[in-house]
Amino acid sequence: MSADAPLFTYCLRLADSALVLGHRLSEWTAYAPTLEEDIAIANLALDLIGQARLFYDYAGKIEGQGRDEDALAYLRDDRDYMNLLLVEQPNGDFAVTMMRQFLYAAFAVPYLAALTRSKDETLAAIAAKAEKEMAYHLRHAGEWVIRLGDGTEESHARAQAALDDLAIYIDEFFEVDAVEQSLIDAGIAPDPASVRSAFEATLAHVLGEATLARPAVRTGQSGGRKGLHTEHLGHLLAEMQVLHRAHPGANW
Amino acid sequence: MYAQALDQKDKGPAVIEDPERLARFEARCAADEKIEPKDWMPEAYRRTLIRQVSQHAHSEVIGMQPEGNWVTRAPSLKRKAVLLSKIQDEAGHGLYLYSACETLGVSREEVVEALLAGKAKYSSIFNYPTLNWADMGAIGWLVDGAAIMNQIPLCRCSYGPYARAMIRICKEESFHQRQGYEIMLTLARGTPAQKAMAQDALNRWWWPCLMMFGPPDAVSEHSSESMRWKIKRFSNDDLRQKFIDATVPQGLFLGLTFPDPELKFNEATEHWETGPIDWSEFKRVLAGEGPCNRQRMRVRRQTEADGAWVREAARVHAKKRAARQALQAAE
Ligand SMILES: [Fe+2]
Numbered sequence: 001m002s003a004d005a006p007l008f009t010y011c012l013r014l015a016d017s018a019l020v021l022g023h024r025l026s027e028w029t030a031y032a033p034t035l036e037e038d039i040a041i042a043n044l045a046l047d048l049i050g051q052a053r054l055f056y057d058y059a060g061k062i063e064g065q066g067r068d069e070d071a072l073a074y075l076r077d078d079r080d081y082m083n084l085l086l087v088e089q090p091n092g093d094f095a096v097t098m099m100r101q102f103l104y105a106a107f108a109v110p111y112l113a114a115l116t117r118s119k120d121e122t123l124a125a126i127a128a129k130a131e132k133e134m135a136y137h138l139r140h141a142g143e144w145v146i147r148l149g150d151g152t153e154e155s156h157a158r159a160q161a162a163l164d165d166l167a168i169y170i171d172e173f174f175e176v177d178a179v180e181q182s183l184i185d186a187g188i189a190p191d192p193a194s195v196r197s198a199f200e201a202t203l204a205h206v207l208g209e210a211t212l213a214r215p216a217v218r219t220g221q222s223g224g225r226k227g228l229h230t231e232h233l234g235h236l237l238a239e240m241q242v243l244h245r246a247h248p249g250a251n252w
Numbered sequence: 253m254y255a256q257a258l259d260q261k262d263k264g265p266a267v268i269e270d271p272e273r274l275a276r277f278e279a280r281c282a283a284d285e286k287i288e289p290k291d292w293m294p295e296a297y298r299r300t301l302i303r304q305v306s307q308h309a310h311s312e313v314i315g316m317q318p319e320g321n322w323v324t325r326a327p328s329l330k331r332k333a334v335l336l337s338k339i340q341d342e343a344g345h346g347l348y349l350y351s352a353c354e355t356l357g358v359s360r361e362e363v364v365e366a367l368l369a370g371k372a373k374y375s376s377i378f379n380y381p382t383l384n385w386a387d388m389g390a391i392g393w394l395v396d397g398a399a400i401m402n403q404i405p406l407c408r409c410s411y412g413p414y415a416r417a418m419i420r421i422c423k424e425e426s427f428h429q430r431q432g433y434e435i436m437l438t439l440a441r442g443t444p445a446q447k448a449m450a451q452d453a454l455n456r457w458w459w460p461c462l463m464m465f466g467p468p469d470a471v472s473e474h475s476s477e478s479m480r481w482k483i484k485r486f487s488n489d490d491l492r493q494k495f496i497d498a499t500v501p502q503g504l505f506l507g508l509t510f511p512d513p514e515l516k517f518n519e520a521t522e523h524w525e526t527g528p529i530d531w532s533e534f535k536r537v538l539a540g541e542g543p544c545n546r547q548r549m550r551v552r553r554q555t556e557a558d559g560a561w562v563r564e565a566a567r568v569h570a571k572k573r574a575a576r577q578a579l580q581a582a583e
């Protein structure tokens with residue numbers, strides 16, 4: 001393992017989560033509950049795809065093998081993708097999509113804020129841009145979680161069901177493996193444990209206003225960092241990569 | 253096309269207008285003055301505009317479907333982002349036009365209801381399928397291109413809110429047109445398979461795009477009023493010819509061929525001349541028998557139905573919140 005290998009892996013993880021979530025959101029194009037929401041969801045998707053591109057670009061430079069953002073996004077299989085399991089979960093109904101977005105943003109905002117203090121200047125700069133974007137995601141998705149939770153009986157039930165289904169993916173946010181630990185020790189990556197209280201405070205506040213109950217989770221699901229995914233990612237990548245892979249070496 | 257509504261007769265009940273007011277109104281139109289929402293206007297003017305602006309809005313919204321079809325398969329991250337933001341622009345155009353419609357006294361709900369009920373039309377071009385990636389290029393280049401040809405004159409439409417909406421929208425449409433052409437250019441200069449995609453897209457979109465300008469002048473039903481009232485400013489055939497003259501050289505520059513063996517440049521008139529347009533196809537698609545008419549409407553209705561509980565939740569929550577605030581204020 002070269003000295004830069006952990007940093008490369010770490011960049012890919014950040015990129016993969018952003019891309020997969022951005023891709024999921026892009027699946028809503030033309031199907032949102034209102035035109036305003038079509039525009040808003042496209043904004044969220046564009047932010048995340050933009051973040052992914054910055055992280056991939058940096059990863060490619062660290063690796064130094066000439067792989068660009070598209071080589072990294074389109075030519076790796078699901079076993080090589082290292083995104084969080086949460087972000088690959090299917091869109092479901094609007095409650096699932098907004099709950100997924102809320103949970104991710106509730107973690108991403110304090111995490112990226114901590115990453116802005118990284119000793120790696122490039123990561124710090126990307127994080128500074130991404131943090132601002134994710135703060136908007138948190139506001140937007142958080143407001144929807146509150147509206148749906150404290151809306152009608154139906155919307156409440158749907159929002160609660162979404163939370164019940166997705167809560168098992170929260171613990172994975174806070175897992176640290178050897179790769180990440182080495183970067184934490186070097187002052188490059190933040191320790192996710194350090195943002196847990198901020199995350200919990202956001203959840204408590206929003207779920208409280210939404211009158212939603214946080215389910216007890218005995219065993220959280222994880223594996224994304226090791227490329228062990230849910231059944232959904234393979235389908236997502238098959239669709240996303242099909243055209244690019246059908247024309248090896250083509251320019252688009 | 254997007255201005256399809258102007259080729260229909262106003263079918264509303266005849267209204268006898270006050271001759272004096274009508275004369276003043278006509279004079280203002282003739283003097284190229286802008287008519288604003290609070291101004292007096294003849295009923296037929298209002299109805300024609302509502303029909304036109306709402307159909308334009310519906311076209312923007314339905315038009316999101318064929319392009320949305322390729323977002324998840326876009327072949328590079330950059331293209332994915334550009335396509336997403338293009339479609340986002342179209343949603344914005346829809347919103348903007350629904351607002352312009354509201355200035356004429358109809359709510360967004362009413363005009364959307366007319367679309368869902370099958371009473372209002374949208375541009376027939378969106379009843380064709382997007383079958384390969386090059387269609388994203390062809391739509392930007394040709395469909396947005398034709399839209400611009402139609403809409404630039406509408407920037408000087410007599411109705412102020414619509415004219416102003418058009419100015420803003422045209423700017424974005426010309427950006428879309430350039431992006432679309434750039435996709436075509438990349439494909440045309442790419443691998444043989446990519447070039448074949450581009451050719452296939454041009455083959456399928458060329459004739460439907462020429463039809464976007466509406467029936468030939470000889471049979472167009474638009475009234476002389478919409479010309480006089482400065483709602484419609486050029487004839488269908490004039491706009492179509494402008495589009496052909498602008499587009500053919502661009503296609504030839506791509507190294508592609510047009511699916512028209514009779515296409516030729518007339519040195520005397522300095523115009524490109526096409527073979528006959530198959531107007532029976534146009535009529536079929538307009539009558540609901542195009543490849544995607546049913547699909548587009550089914551998806552739109554399904555999307556509206558699927559979103560109903562969300563919109564209802566937002567309404568109920570806003571009410572609850574307002575009630576709580578009122579209670580707090582009272583304490
Ligand atoms: Fe548009």
Ligand SMILES: [Fe+2]
Nearest residue numbers: 342396425428
């Ligand atoms: Fe456009």
